[in-house]
Amino acid sequence: MTVSRHPALTLDPVEAAESVDVESDMRSIGETARESGLTVSALRFYDGAGVFCPAWVDPQTGYRWYRTDQLADARLLCRLRRVGLPVAEIRLVLAAPPGSGEAHRVLDRHLRRLEDGLSDARRELSAVRTLIDQRESPMSSSTTRTAATRFTVGAADLAAALDAVRFAAAEDSEHPVLGGVLFDVEGSVLRVVATDRYRMAVSQAAVPALEGPGASTVVPVPVVDGIRALLAGGGEVTLTLDGDRVVLEATAGRRLEGAALEGDFPDYRRLTRIEASHRTDVPASVLREAVAGGACRTVHEGHEIVLLSVGPGGTVGVVAEDGGAGGDGRGPADGTRIAVNRQYLLEAIGAGAPEQLVLETGSPITPLAIRDAGNDGTFSILMPVRLP
Structure with a gap:
């Protein structure tokens, strides 16, 4: 029917x-x-x-x-x-409208998340294998140490990486591990990371030679400063991460050894996965001048806050609080407005002395990323401030 x-x-x-x-x-x-x-x-x-x-x-x-x-x-x-x-x-x-490229951008962001997740999984599985080996050989595990990680890196590259992140390390924190810089070496890349929970800075340097497994060690700021002082001679230096110790061997027989910090450093890979909807290029000198001379507001504990305006046409500037932003933090014509700590922003602009910056923004309540246009692996992240 x-x-x-x-x-x-x-x-x-x-x-x-x-x-x-x-x-x-x-x-x-x-x-x-x-x-x-x-x-x-x-x-x-x-x-x-x-x-x-x-x-x-x-x-x-x-x-x-x-x-x-x-x-x-x-x-x-x-x-x-x-x-x-x-x-x-x-x-x-x-x-996504045909030809807009939006669909491809969504897929690219997802692919980066998957790649980061795979890298995290490999790191965790490596640690798990070590724990399993120790569990299965209890007599040897009590008398032997985990294999040290030894690698070489260019002195100039390491110096530039440390200069790009040193400002973000906490000076006085209830979490001692934040008073150091994370040295995270894997494969052919060394990443250095510093954060005080309000901002984070990440940079990297190429590793020509690596002996041993990948490793992560938090190096205290005084030791980091000592390492930085020994990098002026140029050439290549050798770093050894051996459990609770870090050793630098530089040119002319110079050597520095220090104890690592204990504690869990924040998962910077997860924290730096920013879904940015806008990328804006701006000369570092132009942004520095605008932030240093623009209007600001003093909030609790004397911090100065600036309202950074990132326009859809690539314009960047500092606006007054009464500049017409709506409740969603957007003005009628000048795009997204993000309130950030002025001193933190100036330090991020100057870290590593870049000439050209790329600002990545999502919304007034998501972190602001400041990238070195000449080195995509070097960037800072600032948490936005909610104005009363």
């Missing part, structure tokens, strides 16, 4: 999918599921989430019908789901 045209007159959704004579360009939810690789329950979920909706829903049975030209998006959705793209970002990909 064939019921004329309307699924509303059928007995139930299952029978409707098999017995209804519908338009040739329409497919039932079951057919769409089979042809796209999605399940029926997944199609219902994405409809409810407003990500992928049917062309028509029967008002009496609630049965969903899809156009033939929706299959391409359904198959794309299936693949995005397989790689774990979050629902909100799937929505952005499907809604």
Whole structure:
């Protein structure tokens, strides 16, 4: 039996999918599921989430019908789901205007997250293997130390990296581990990181030669300053990270050894995964002049706060508090406004003496990233301040 045209007159959704004579360009939810690789329950979920909706829903049975030209998006959705793209970002990909590049930017951000996650997993699994080996050989583990990590790095490269992050180390914190700089070596890269919880600075240097496993050690600021002083001779230096010790061997037989800090350093990889919606290039001198001479507001404990305006046309400046920003932190024409500590911003601008900077912003309540345009691996992150 064939019921004329309307699924509303059928007995139930299952029978409707098999017995209804519908338009040739329409497919039932079951057919769409089979042809796209999605399940029926997944199609219902994405409809409810407003990500992928049917062309028509029967008002009496609630049965969903899809156009033939929706299959391409359904198959794309299936693949995005397989790689774990979050629902909100799937929505952005499907809604992206053709030729805008927005869909590719979403995928690039997700790929970076996956790569960072894989790097984190490898690091953790390496540590787990060491613990398993110690557990399986209890007699040897009590009398032997974990293998030391020894590597060479260019003195000038290490000096530049330390200069780019030293300002962000905490001077007086209830967390002693923040009074140091993290030395994190893996493969051919050494990353150095400092943070006082209100800002974070990251830089890196190439590692031509590495002996031993990857390692992470927090080096106290006085030892960091001592290391920096021995880098003036140029050439290459050798660093050894050996449990609770760090050793630097420089040219002319100069050597420095110090104790590492104990404690868990913040997970900088997770904290630096910023979803920036705007990237703005600006000369460091121009931004420094604008911040130093612009309007500011003094808040608790005497901190000076500036309202940084990042315009959609690439303009950057400091505006007065009454410059017309709405409740969402956006002015009528001059883009996003972010309140930040002026001294912290000036230190981030000057760290490493870059000539050209790239500002990455998302919203007034998300961190501001300040990158060295000539070295994408060197950047600072400032937490925004909520003005009373």
